Amino acid sequence: MNKTVFLQTFGCQMNERDSEGVKGLLLDRGYAFTPEIQDAEVILFNTCSVRQHAEDRVFGRSGILNKIKDRRPQTVIGVLGCMAQEHGSQFFRRMPSLDLVCGPGNIADIPEILDRVFKDRVKVTATDKINELEYTMDQVSYRSHRVRASVNIMSGCDHKCTYCIVPMTRGIERSRPSDDLVREIRSLAERGFKDILLLGQNVNCYGKKLEEGIDFAALLEKLDRESGAERIRFTTSHPKDANIKLFEAMRDLPSVCEHLHLPVQSGSTRMLKRMKREHTREWYLDRIAEYKKTVPNGSLSTDLITGFSGETDEDFEATKRLLIEAEFDSAYMFKYSVRPGTPAEKLPDDVPESVKHSRLQELMELQRSISFAKNARLIGTEAEVLFEEGKSDTPGKSVGRTRTYKRVVVHAGRDMEGRTARVKIRQVLNETLLGDLVEGV
Ligand code: SAH
Ligand code: SF4
Ligand code: F3S
Numbered sequence: 001m002n003k004t005v006f007l008q009t010f011g012c013q014m015n016e017r018d019s020e021g022v023k024g025l026l027l028d029r030g031y032a033f034t035p036e037i038q039d040a041e042v043i044l045f046n047t048c049s050v051r052q053h054a055e056d057r058v059f060g061r062s063g064i065l066n067k068i069k070d071r072r073p074q075t076v077i078g079v080l081g082c083m084a085q086e087h088g089s090q091f092f093r094r095m096p097s098l099d100l101v102c103g104p105g106n107i108a109d110i111p112e113i114l115d116r117v118f119k120d121r122v123k124v125t126a127t128d129k130i131n132e133l134e135y136t137m138d139q140v141s142y143r144s145h146r147v148r149a150s151v152n153i154m155s156g157c158d159h160k161c162t163y164c165i166v167p168m169t170r171g172i173e174r175s176r177p178s179d180d181l182v183r184e185i186r187s188l189a190e191r192g193f194k195d196i197l198l199l200g201q202n203v204n205c206y207g208k209k210l211e212e213g214i215d216f217a218a219l220l221e222k223l224d225r226e227s228g229a230e231r232i233r234f235t236t237s238h239p240k241d242a243n244i245k246l247f248e249a250m251r252d253l254p255s256v257c258e259h260l261h262l263p264v265q266s267g268s269t270r271m272l273k274r275m276k277r278e279h280t281r282e283w284y285l286d287r288i289a290e291y292k293k294t295v296p297n298g299s300l301s302t303d304l305i306t307g308f309s310g311e312t313d314e315d316f317e318a319t320k321r322l323l324i325e326a327e328f329d330s331a332y333m334f335k336y337s338v339r340p341g342t343p344a345e346k347l348p349d350d351v352p353e354s355v356k357h358s359r360l361q362e363l364m365e366l367q368r369s370i371s372f373a374k375n376a377r378l379i380g381t382e383a384e385v386l387f388e389e390g391k392s393d394t395p396g397k398s399v400g401r402t403r404t405y406k407r408v409v410v411h412a413g414r415d416m417e418g419r420t421a422r423v424k425i426r427q428v429l430n431e432t433l434l435g436d437l438v439e440g441v
Contacts, residue, residue: 006040011048024142105129263303267322307356
């Protein structure tokens with residue numbers, strides 16, 4: 001009988017990609033997957049440390065896991081990912097039902113780790129490969145979608161933003177050789193994947209430590225020329241390394257999509273200094289002005305934190321003004337959450353929770369109206385839409401993305417999966433655009 005696995009993923013797209021890799025490796029070994037935690041013989045959580053809330057969701061499972069373990073002591077329970085790296089073997093004290101703790105760097109060893117746990121019934125901690133040059137998970141070819149596929153181009157982060165735990169959980173910055181990337185993406189394109197998402201904590205720092213002397217813009221050129229991918233997207237970029245060469249690559253390369261995710265975090269230079277973001281408000285606004293000039297139809301999104309240590313009403317007002325000035329297409333916003341071991345842990349967490357919350361609400365409200373107004377300008381225009389895999393629960397409805405990564409819904413009346421078509425935008429519903437296929441395509 002095949003052992004059944006329940007795998008739940010928290011956190012960012014790099015974790016999604018890691019989980020996909022775990023699934024591929026375990027399917028190869030004959031495991032089967034179940035969406036029901038109660039049925040599973042192996043329960044795995046791929047976790048995120050970036051905010052306390054993400055951690056609480058995992059710790060909150062303790063009770064149910066204890067019950068499962070009481071009822072079925074043979075069940076193997078593991079935490080993978082960033083929380084595993086952060087807490088290491090301390091995890092076993094917080095969650096006694098755990099059998100294994102495996103950091104992101106060790107995650108490709110999961111099949112062997114499970115073998116050991118099943119055979120010897122020991123508790124295993126695997127966190128030693130955090131800075132390993134080669135990220136072995138990248139060799140897993142399994143993909144869980146049919147149209148889009150993610151590819152890690154680099155891992156880790158050498159920045160030192162004071163609030164951020166990622167450098168501690170993902171290790172030092174490492175880039176994959178460009179020939180490897182061409183090979184992987186070419187093979188994905190040959191398998192029929194249309195939409196390639198390049199992943200990294202700071203993709204535009206790509207190549208810094210490689211001997212081949214390549215930067216991110218040059219990688220995009222090479223992938224455009226040699227990989228055969230229809231669409232190439234990328235996330236996340238750091239403002240410090242956002243430059244005209246990158247914007248020109250986005251403008252000129254047919255496969256590279258015109259969407260830039262450029263986290264700003266705050267609109268106040270005073271806050272940015274405290275965060276050690278290595279950019280000022282002015283630098284950021286100059287970069288996005290340059291981007292908009294170079295890629296006039298491009299879209300722009302960002303990340304923001306409210307209530308970081310020392311944030312005054314004035315700092316917050318500066319963030320609001322930046323939101324209005326930048327006119328982001330969308331923004332991910334978070335309340336500041338102190339992370340253990342980060343430099344900001346030593347700063348006072350002095351913005352009351354209620355203020356963090358109300359500032360977040362205010363920003364979200366403001367951004368909603370900006371996004372809506374921006375999307376409304378698209379009504380009546382045409383866009384190139386790549387359709388994602390169809391969902392059986394919505395007959396006749398097809399969902400796709402523009403090159404600027406806006407979600408578009410059409411009633412095509414036929415299967416559009418993996419196809420690219422021109423769509424005329426008719427209506428805006430919050431973040432989604434409704435449109436009609438343009439006849440003749
Ligand atoms: N490497 C990316 C983002 C990594 S984490 C970058 O540099 O932009 C994703 C987002 O989580 C960050 O952009 C930030 O907005 C948010 N974040 C990180 N640490 C946080 C913390 N301690 N509290 C609240 N939000 C945080
Ligand atoms: Fe964290 Fe800053 Fe690195 Fe992004 S650049 S992962 S926010 S330390
Ligand atoms: Fe979270 Fe780790 Fe990603 S902390 S955001 S899962 S890199």
